[in-house]
Amino acid sequence: MREAAFVKQNKDKWLEFENILKNKKHLDPNLLSDLYIEVTDHLSYAKTFYAHSNTERYLNQLASQAHQIIYKTKKEPKNRIISFFKTEFPTLFYQHHRELLITFLTFAFFVFIGAYSTATDADFVRSFGLNDAYVNTTLENIEKGDPMAIYKEQGEFHMFLGITLNNIKVALFAFGYGILLGIGSLYFMMQNGIMLGGFQYFFYDQGLLWESARTIWIHGTIEISVIIIAGAAGLVMGNGMLFTGTLPRLEAFKRGVINGLKILISTIPFFIIAGFLEGFVTRHTEMPDWLALLIITSSLGLILFYYVFYPIKLNRELQQNALLKTNIELNLKPTLKNDE
Numbered sequence: 001m002r003e004a005a006f007v008k009q010n011k012d013k014w015l016e017f018e019n020i021l022k023n024k025k026h027l028d029p030n031l032l033s034d035l036y037i038e039v040t041d042h043l044s045y046a047k048t049f050y051a052h053s054n055t056e057r058y059l060n061q062l063a064s065q066a067h068q069i070i071y072k073t074k075k076e077p078k079n080r081i082i083s084f085f086k087t088e089f090p091t092l093f094y095q096h097h098r099e100l101l102i103t104f105l106t107f108a109f110f111v112f113i114g115a116y117s118t119a120t121d122a123d124f125v126r127s128f129g130l131n132d133a134y135v136n137t138t139l140e141n142i143e144k145g146d147p148m149a150i151y152k153e154q155g156e157f158h159m160f161l162g163i164t165l166n167n168i169k170v171a172l173f174a175f176g177y178g179i180l181l182g183i184g185s186l187y188f189m190m191q192n193g194i195m196l197g198g199f200q201y202f203f204y205d206q207g208l209l210w211e212s213a214r215t216i217w218i219h220g221t222i223e224i225s226v227i228i229i230a231g232a233a234g235l236v237m238g239n240g241m242l243f244t245g246t247l248p249r250l251e252a253f254k255r256g257v258i259n260g261l262k263i264l265i266s267t268i269p270f271f272i273i274a275g276f277l278e279g280f281v282t283r284h285t286e287m288p289d290w291l292a293l294l295i296i297t298s299s300l301g302l303i304l305f306y307y308v309f310y311p312i313k314l315n316r317e318l319q320q321n322a323l324l325k326t327n328i329e330l331n332l333k334p335t336l337k338n339d340e
Helices: 003-022 029-049 054-071 076-094 097-120 124-129 132-143 156-179 183-205 209-242 249-281 289-339
Strands: none
Touching: 003 029, 003 054, 029 054, 029 289, 054 076, 054 289, 076 097, 076 249, 076 289, 097 124, 097 183, 097 209, 097 289, 124 132, 124 183, 156 183, 156 209, 156 249, 183 209, 209 249, 209 289, 249 289
């Protein structure tokens, strides 16, 4: 069966299921169970014949929402924040790994463009990446033998607070630009990618690539990663307007905004960690290389685990549980009919 025919045949059932999930106060457990089994069957079919399609993603999200309602415990409202970061968000974000990949590749491409532009034009970094005051101060610090001294100018707590708030503001821009059909977020990735590329090449040109990288990426690993993730949140919002699937455009846009905001909220703890590292740790340029590398690799591992590997692992577990429950229900139905 063609995907379009499959969608047309089952669209009404899916929309009915969505309406039931929205009306949480008046859920009919039997109807919910029957529709849940049917939707998971459709999901299995879509995974087989329409792998990686919008239909599969839509059904996966629908099944995940139902799973959370069916299996949530009475204690969950008291632990809403824990539940959000442990289950709700990773389950959601798995559906948006494609947007994450797009924003990452866009950012990485323009990092290269920024480095290449600075290599061919020494003044490029002043006009696009860094202002004259920063460049001149850094050059003076290089002459004094302490090229990373700029991270020691402010007090630790004031720097931590200022950097954290600034990074959150940057993330809000990366997300907010997504209202321009997602193109705005990609443009924001372009700007920041070029800036980073020019910034790193500037230190390379001064013979300080390693010294700058081991210092800057102590906080930059998490900081840059979550800016890219915030850009992915903007892309999710923009895609809600462009790719509506089986939903009305307004409803798809609302869902894109909500999902994008959830992704943005997930970055706040990581921005706090990045701000703490920049305010209290980065300034210690005398630390041994092995310690700097340990912090950098641990930060990268944390980001990859929470935003990439853990959502994949959790999604597989939810699918296995859903299929297991489906099989149990299907096996019980003949027995119940015989008993009647």
